[in-house]
Amino acid sequence: MLRPAVLVVAAALFAACGGTPTPPPPTRVEISSHPAEHQPPARDAHNPFRRADRDPPPPRSEPQLPPAELDKVLAAAAAARAAGDDVELTQALLPCANKIPKSTRCEGELALVLAKSPGHKAESDYYLKHAIADDDPAADADFYGRLAEALRIAPMLPEAAVALQRRIARLPEPTAADWAALAEVLQGVPRREAEAAEALQRAFERDPSQLKYLRDAGELLSQVPGEVRKRSSSSSAIATRSAPPNPTPCRRWSGGSRRCAPRPASPPRVRRLRRARVRSQAPRSNRRQSRQRPRGKAPSLTSHRAMCDP
Structure with a gap:
């Protein structure tokens, strides 16, 4: 143990030095001293070593094949697709893909065959968008x-809807299945429920036996604000145009509905006849006396009998 004298000397020296040192005021740090997150280097579009699942093809730079050679390439690709040989189909389409000017059929067919492989996701999406x-x-x-x-x-889905619309435009007589497929795709696109309902109505016109088309169209229209009122107003306008020259005025019932059926013929109006009072020929004073109730004792039974006896 330290002696008391030593402790006193130590305390005196500590007090002489100013006691507990105060920390310096904090300073505002403008730039963080923490190391920044690692950012991958930008990929070179012209790098031949690419990953087809995440790197799109390089930009277009080479010229397109002559029209005669392009037709031969497309014919060979059609034969390979009919035979089911995807490798031969890919090799046939590569010379005309990603060239200037663009060949929609070449890149579309290449996108269709590349979409079958998950390892070519980036390439297939690239060619699908350009096709x-x-x-x-x-x-x-x-x-x-x-x-x-x-x-x-x-x-x-928006691009798929465009492709289906182009398909329907090229068909001489689109079927109910074509319009139903378009409606199914449009239901997945935001704010296009009204177009999907219209496509379902077209499908019902082709196949009236499928009542589900009308049911689904009604459900879609109920989700569009103001569309039901618009459709009802257009329906009433059509009914007005198809009405006879002198239409019967419509009645408005509870609930806001209107009924324009012809009114039935009303029966003849029958007035209630009041019961006529029988007025006596006697003077007014006598009538007033006859109405008054007789006063006094009521006649007895014996007096009535006496009056009735001969």
Whole structure:
């Protein structure tokens, strides 16, 4: 143990030095001293070592094949697709893909075959977007139908709806299944419920036996603000145009509904006849006396009998 004298000397020295030292005031740090998060380097678009699942193809730079050679390439690709040889189909389409100018059918067919492999997700999405960007007059309805299915699985629903609309425009007589497929895709696109309901109505016109089309169209229209009132007003306008020259005025019932059926013929109006009072021929004074109740004792039974006896 330390002696008391030593403790006193130590306390005196500590007090002489100013006691407990106060910390310096905090200073505002403008730039953080923590190490920044690691950012991956930007990928080189022209790097030949790419990953097809996350790196799109390089930008377009090479010229397109001549029209005659392009037609031969597309014919060879169609034969390979009919045979089910995806490898031969890919090798046939690579010379005309990602060239200037763009070939919609070439890149669309390549996107369809690449979409089957998850390892080519980035490449297939790239070619799908470029294939649907332009409407190729030479592409038929079958091409846009297969393209719409691949876009739906991608999923790229707005682009799939565009592909189905182009398919329907190329068909001479679209079926109910075509309109129903378009309505199904449009239901997945925000704020396009009214268009989906219209497509279902077109499907019902082609196949009136499917009442579910009308049911689904009604459910979709109920989700659109103001659409039900718009449809009801248009229906009433059609009914007004188809009415006879002198229409019967409509009645408004409870609930806001209007009924324009002809009114039935009303029966003749019958007035209630008051019961006529029988007025006596006697003077007014005598009538007043007859109405008064006789005063006095009522006649007895014996007096009545006496009056009735002969």
